[in-house]
Amino acid sequence: MILFYISEAFKIFRRASLASIIAIISTTFAVALITLSVTFLFLSDTINERLKKHIEINVFLESDISEIEIDSLKIHLRENNIIGSAVFISQEEAVGRFIEQTGEDFRSVLDLNPLPASFVVRLKSQYVTESNLHGTIDTYETLEGVDEVKCDFETALSILSFVEKGSYAIYFLTTVLILIALYFVYSTHRLWVLSKQKHFNTMKLVGAKISSIKLPIIINGILIGVIAGTFCLIMTFVLLQVFEGFYRFNIIETYQYYLISIILVGGLLGFLSSLLSTRSISLKITQT
Numbered sequence: 001m002i003l004f005y006i007s008e009a010f011k012i013f014r015r016a017s018l019a020s021i022i023a024i025i026s027t028t029f030a031v032a033l034i035t036l037s038v039t040f041l042f043l044s045d046t047i048n049e050r051l052k053k054h055i056e057i058n059v060f061l062e063s064d065i066s067e068i069e070i071d072s073l074k075i076h077l078r079e080n081n082i083i084g085s086a087v088f089i090s091q092e093e094a095v096g097r098f099i100e101q102t103g104e105d106f107r108s109v110l111d112l113n114p115l116p117a118s119f120v121v122r123l124k125s126q127y128v129t130e131s132n133l134h135g136t137i138d139t140y141e142t143l144e145g146v147d148e149v150k151c152d153f154e155t156a157l158s159i160l161s162f163v164e165k166g167s168y169a170i171y172f173l174t175t176v177l178i179l180i181a182l183y184f185v186y187s188t189h190r191l192w193v194l195s196k197q198k199h200f201n202t203m204k205l206v207g208a209k210i211s212s213i214k215l216p217i218i219i220n221g222i223l224i225g226v227i228a229g230t231f232c233l234i235m236t237f238v239l240l241q242v243f244e245g246f247y248r249f250n251i252i253e254t255y256q257y258y259l260i261s262i263i264l265v266g267g268l269l270g271f272l273s274s275l276l277s278t279r280s281i282s283l284k285i286t287q288t
Helices: 002-015 017-053 065-077 091-102 132-139 154-195 197-205 210-247 256-277
Strands: 057-061 084-088 118-123 147-151
Touching: 002 132, 017 154, 017 256, 057 065, 057 132, 065 084, 065 118, 084 091, 091 154, 118 132, 154 197, 154 256, 210 256
Parallel strands: none
Antiparallel strands: 057 118, 057 147, 084 118
8 A cells, every 4th residue: 555655656746747846946945945054053063162172271380380289280170170171281392382383493592491381271162151261260370380371262252152142043044944944845735736626526536535645645745855855965065065175174074964864854844845735635525
């Protein structure tokens, strides 16, 4: 019986080729709208994480700090739950970083190394807030052996705030686009169902069951949705490859399961729209 319904669904596809093409185009457009809005959400999350990981707190140590005090600071940093990483930079390593960043070597004119040892501290991303950053700075400024604590986070936090507010707008836009996409595809299927009332009446007169009328239409809707989702997946894959080439984000590998789900979105959209469009079909003979 299932094979019969599938066979009928493919017959609908062949008999109404023009309507099927229009349905595929409209569904592809709808899936593309949903994919675009959801992609913006993923990208905003990615940007958020990258920004948070680049916020550093520099804990500069006193020149006469002892090894015991350095070890004590390491333990203190390790036991702090909100700290994601704390890298110790010795005076020698600080010289290497200075030369790498500026291209200048002051050792040719200075006998002493003026650069202090330090810890480069990064908070766990979920704890990167203005209050936590201020609290961490205030805490480490009072510790024994610490000379100065610096962190230029105002700009990064402003960008994070902007991205977060933008995410809320994208959530709203995504909801609206999903509803528009569903209605758009539903309207296409509904118009096709209305145009076939005479054919359905004939089926009813010869004793066809309601399932024999509805199920092939629903399966046909799923088929159209899967085809549309596949087209959209190919387009998204190409666009992301171009994006990766410019910005060097490894998006495709990170969100490969999300990309595959685009086909499922198309199938689900086709299923829901065809299911809604067949709600009015009954065994009652309708006027055409």
